[in-house]
Amino acid sequence: xxxxxxxxxxxxxxxxxxxxxxxxxxxxxxxxxxxxxxxxxxxxxxxxxxxxxxxxxxxxxxxxxxxxxxxxxxxxxxxxxxxxxxxxxxxxxxxxxxxxxxxxxxxxxxxxxxxxxxxxxxxxxxxxxxxxxxxxxxxxxxxxxxxxxxxxxxxxxxxxxxxxxxxxxxxxxxxxxxxxxxxxxxxxxxxxxxxxxxxxxxx
Numbered sequence: 001x002x003x004x005x006x007x008x009x010x011x012x013x014x015x016x017x018x019x020x021x022x023x024x025x026x027x028x029x030x031x032x033x034x035x036x037x038x039x040x041x042x043x044x045x046x047x048x049x050x051x052x053x054x055x056x057x058x059x060x061x062x063x064x065x066x067x068x069x070x071x072x073x074x075x076x077x078x079x080x081x082x083x084x085x086x087x088x089x090x091x092x093x094x095x096x097x098x099x100x101x102x103x104x105x106x107x108x109x110x111x112x113x114x115x116x117x118x119x120x121x122x123x124x125x126x127x128x129x130x131x132x133x134x135x136x137x138x139x140x141x142x143x144x145x146x147x148x149x150x151x152x153x154x155x156x157x158x159x160x161x162x163x164x165x166x167x168x169x170x171x172x173x174x175x176x177x178x179x180x181x182x183x184x185x186x187x188x189x190x191x192x193x194x195x196x197x198x199x200x201x202x203x
Contacts, residue, residue, distance in 0.1 A: 011030035011031055011064075012028065012029050012030050012031070013029060013030065013031035013032065013033045013064075013066065014028075014029040014031070014032055014033070015033040015034065015035075015068070016034065017034040017035070017037065017045055017097075018115075019048070022045055022048040022049050022052065023048070023052040024052075025049045025052070025063065026048070026049040026050065026051065026052025026053035026054075026055070026056060026058070026060070026063065027052055027053070027056040027058070029063060030062070030063065030064065031063060031064040031065075031066055031168065032046070032049055032063060032064070032065050032066055033066040033067065033068055033168075033170065034066075034067060034068070035067075035068045035070060035096075036067065036068065036069050036070050036071070036100075036145070036146070036147060037100050037103065038100075038103045038104075039160045039161050039163070039164045040103075040164070041099075041100070041103055042067065042161055042164045042165070042166070043164035043165060046065050046164065046165045049063060049065075050063070064167050064168050065165045065166055065167050065168070066166070066167070066168035066169065066170065067161055067166050067168070067169050067170070068170045068172055069147055069154075069157075069158065069161075069169055069170070069171055069172065070092075070146060070147075070172040070174055071146050071147035071148050071154065071157075071171070071172070071173070071174070072084065072146060072147075072148040072149075072173070072174060072175040072178070072186065073148075073149070073150075073151065073154055073171075073173055073175055073186045073187070073189035073190045073193065074149075074150070074175060074182055074185055074186050074189055075150065075185050075188075075189060076150065077148070077149050077150060077153065079179075079182065079185075080148035080149055080175070081143075081148070082179070083148075083175055083178040083179045083182065084139075084142050084143060084146065084148060084178070085139070086177075086178035086179070087134060088177050088178045089142050089146065089174075089177075089178055090134040090135075090137040090142060091130070091134055092146070092174065092177070093137045093141060093142050093145050093146075094108075094109065094110070094120065094130070094133055094134065094137065095116055095117045095120045096116050096117075096145055097114060097115050097116030097117075097118075097119075098110075098111065098112050098113060098114045098115070098116075100116070100145065101141060101145070103144075104140075104141045104144035104145050105140060105141065105144060106137075106138055106140070106141035106144075109132075109133040109136040109137065110133060146174070150189060151189045151190070151192035151193040151196060152193075152196065154189070154190075154193045155193050155196040155197055158193075158197055169197075171190055171193075171194070173186055173187060173190050
């Protein structure tokens with residue numbers, strides 16, 4: 001086998017949030033990168049990662065807590081609300097697992113044990129079944145599932161995760177999936193959000 005190019009092998013990041021994978025993260029990973037969930041759920045899951053690290057004889061501080069924040073950015077909150085009303089956002093909500101749905105106050109159309117993207121195999125769902133499930137996605141759930149807002153509002157949401165232990169955020173800007181004409185303004189808002197976070201602007 002080839003030797004590592006650098007003195008250490010590349011860091012291993014685990015992108016998962018189930019109980020078994022949280023333990024695996026604590027035992028072996030250098031970083032943790034789950035998808036968007038509530039700050040309270042994030043803090044609880046991170047505590048499990050750190051407990052698993054301690055049990056394995058590792059320093060929990062060596063594991064970088066990250067987050068993929070899938071959300072919508074724009075110059076106004078109202079514009080983000082308009083984007084959230086798209087059928088594309090209801091479809092996106094269907095591939096989020098049922099536990100996160102419960103945190104958002106909803107019951108997943110595919111059942112209480114639905115595991116999100118891991119369980120969503122498109123070939124197993126007829127198009128009419130998917131459309132019917134989309135009709136069962138409430139506005140309140142879509143609003144709660146996807147962080148959204150102006151640069152300042154999104155920076156404040158990141159700060160809430162920082163208070164829960166977050167140290168590294170990856171933004172997934174899905175505004176243009178719903179509103180293609182908003183691609184430029186949404187990424188402009190994202191860039192401003194990133195600058196605010198780098199400057200350490202308070203929430």
